[in-house]
Amino acid sequence: MLINHDTRCALDHVVELLNTAPATGEGERLTDVAALRTFVGTLTVSGIAPADLTEADLQAVLRTRERFERVLASDSGREVAGLLNEMVASAGTTPQLTDHDGYDWHVHYFAPGASLADHLAADCGMALGFLLVAGELERLRHCEAPDCGRAFVDLSRNRSRRYCDSRTCGNRLHVAAYRARQRRADAAR
DSSP: OOOOHHHHHHHHHHHHHHTTSGGGTTOOSOOSHHHHHHHHHHSOOTTOOGGGOOHHHHHHHHHHHHHHHHHHHOOOHHHHHHHHHHHHHHTTOOOEEEOOTTOOSEEEOSOTTOOHHHHHHHHHHHHHHHHHHTTOGGGEEEOOSTTOOOEEEOOSTTSOOOSSOIIIIIHHHHHHHHHHHHHHHHHHO
């Protein structure tokens, strides 16, 4: 699946936003405006200055995150389409061609001067819409590790990725399975 730079960034942003939620098992990560500023500082979000974010921005981002959680939880393409259409429309989506920061021409879907929540809803909503149209929405999913609730986008060629991070969740489960096999082998002797 061919994904351009901006779509990839938007997919990364929606995953990062989803992974701030308590459902990940790590607790709420967007607890206050300072946490929101730190979160935005780790992303590349065009036109958003973390220092300018307010409590109203925090509340709007939390509502946007809830909408993306509903998208991730749905197993109906029709429902996802409705959720994304509503989210993108309410963000005042205004597609614009732009070239900046060393990137060739690409499309921004957020309106000039959009709030952080509207920016995320527009760009991330459109990126998820592209996955839906391509029949690839199942690439956005939760980690299969039983003690992990993190989201990720599987961009592997054959959609075979199972864990949010193979070095942590994947390795931990593989080591546990190996040790269980060793215990069974030892008990059988």
